[in-house]
Amino acid sequence: MSTQPVRTSSVRIGARGSKLSLAQAGMMQRRIAAALGVDPEDAAEVERVAPLIVITTTGDRIQDRRLLEIGGKGLFTKEIEEALLDGRIDCAIHSMKDVPAELPEGLCIAAIPEREDPRDAFLSRGPERLEDLSEGAILGTASLRRQAQCLHRRPDLKVQLLRGNVDTRLAKLAAGEADAILLAYSGLRRLGLGHLPTSLIDPKAAPPAPGQGALAIETRVSDRDLPWVQALRCEPTTLAVAAERGALTALEASCKTPIGAHAWLEGGTCKLIVEALTPDGARRFRHSGEAELAQLADPEASARALGVSLGEAIKAEAGDAIVL
Template identity: 55%
Template sequence: MAVLFRIGARGSKLSLAQTEQTRARWAALLGVELSALEIVPIVTTGDTIQDRRLIESGGKGLFTKELDEALLDGRIDVGIHSLKDLPTRLPDGIVLACVPEREDPRDAFVSLKAKSLAELPAGANVGTASLRRQAQVLYARPDLGVVTLRGNVDTRLKKLEAGDADATFLALAGLKRLGLEARAVSLVDPIETPPAACQGALAITARADDARTLEALAKFEDANARIETEAERAFLEALDGSCRTPIGALARVNGAEMRFVGETLTPDGVTRWRRTETVALGGEVIAQARALGATLGGEIRDEAGDSIMMDHG
């Protein structure tokens, strides 16, 4: 069968795994063979950085820049991303065309020494490259240390086994997509400690003027996942959400209601600003979701001011 669509994806093991799974579901919906959807691996700048935080090199866009360029150049028809890696503002000519059904958004606690964060002994080190996870750890356990742990999932698990840290947190969705969910010794309560905005969700981007591709993606859209992630992205945007700001957010649609929890912390975990709200959904639900996220994010931004930004000095 001739190739109908070319799918761009990062070359990492996790990205290729979730792209393969997404391709299979999309092909089934379209009623075509897998070979009609060609995967084009693209190495991004973010994949080559293994020794420091993304903030030190440019932030979230490092995982999307090369795929955006390939889209605009016509080398691929769609890009598949983890939605939490997608900047809140996309380049001109590119749209967030589709949000498929969302995987479990929770964080997983991974350790060979304890069953939960609460069980770690004082002075233990938690490894992470996420400013959010760092701040949430220090808020809950100021007696712990935090060390930088970068790399893909396999790399971080190996570093944990080598004793580089006593515990770490990984997205449960990523572990499940790699068949590694058994490595989670416990799951984090997402209301008490919300995950990264849009965690567990995938983003499929396309050219804004590519009607053929946009039409083919329409039936792949999951309404609840779109509502939830639009609320979370609006919350992020209101807070200037990037790798520079510790932000957790989770919206969950349940029937005609949506529950939202969002928080921002100082990087040292000393102070936390938090909002929770449950709203009835009706009418223009996407606009309603975005308005809720923007309002709650704006309230925190006004309350916290510049204290939530990581000190670059």
């Protein structure tokens, strides 16, 4: 009996139009095509069986304000999810860190492929590390988490709103609009720019956004176990992200809550660090824990429960202090 993938009808892929989003969607487009029985190097066939449909989101259109001022991170997924629900596309490719804790009814995260490096990258016009910046230096970021974590370590820094795609932020740094910026290292690597950071942030010292470095394949619930979907799943990544997003759910975190979470597997054990901060970085609430997942009937649920428990512990301790 043949073990080759069986060709099926086309899978229409929805994604944002930024250079990074298209790079990530292109990676998954080739993976999906291969799962459908098509040579991923045959560009014409790939486009035929897994056409890429670009959808502009509200988050892409509004670039002069923080997401928290205009509705939160869901503005990067809203229009794409509407296309999924309407049947105009069959799956969506998101950066997992942009996916809200709660999804619209009828949709699910059906697959999480292998994760890229989850760390934040530090880029500057000279100093190698955050600690090396001169007093009162300008740090450019649109992330409340990055702002709070950096101010916790360097309360003297001046934080300036810096939105836009990767190229835009790099250009603003080069033009002197900021002395340093922080970007997801995973995105830089996927764009072939992994050589640019002057240093990388220790994810245990300053945990990145929940799910950072991972991609989310979102589908309709009815499609979640189709063969091409199953072919994209990575169990270690799925377990780590489940733990991190468990904390996200417990804290009801959004762009208005500075929260970081970093999970990793050691053997059959999932280890997790979660922290939340006041927006000014003055106070930090941090909990860590682990869960044995080996030989469990539902390790993903157990990983998520670990995240929920740590998130609830932080919520009980911090109260409203961590909400802008």
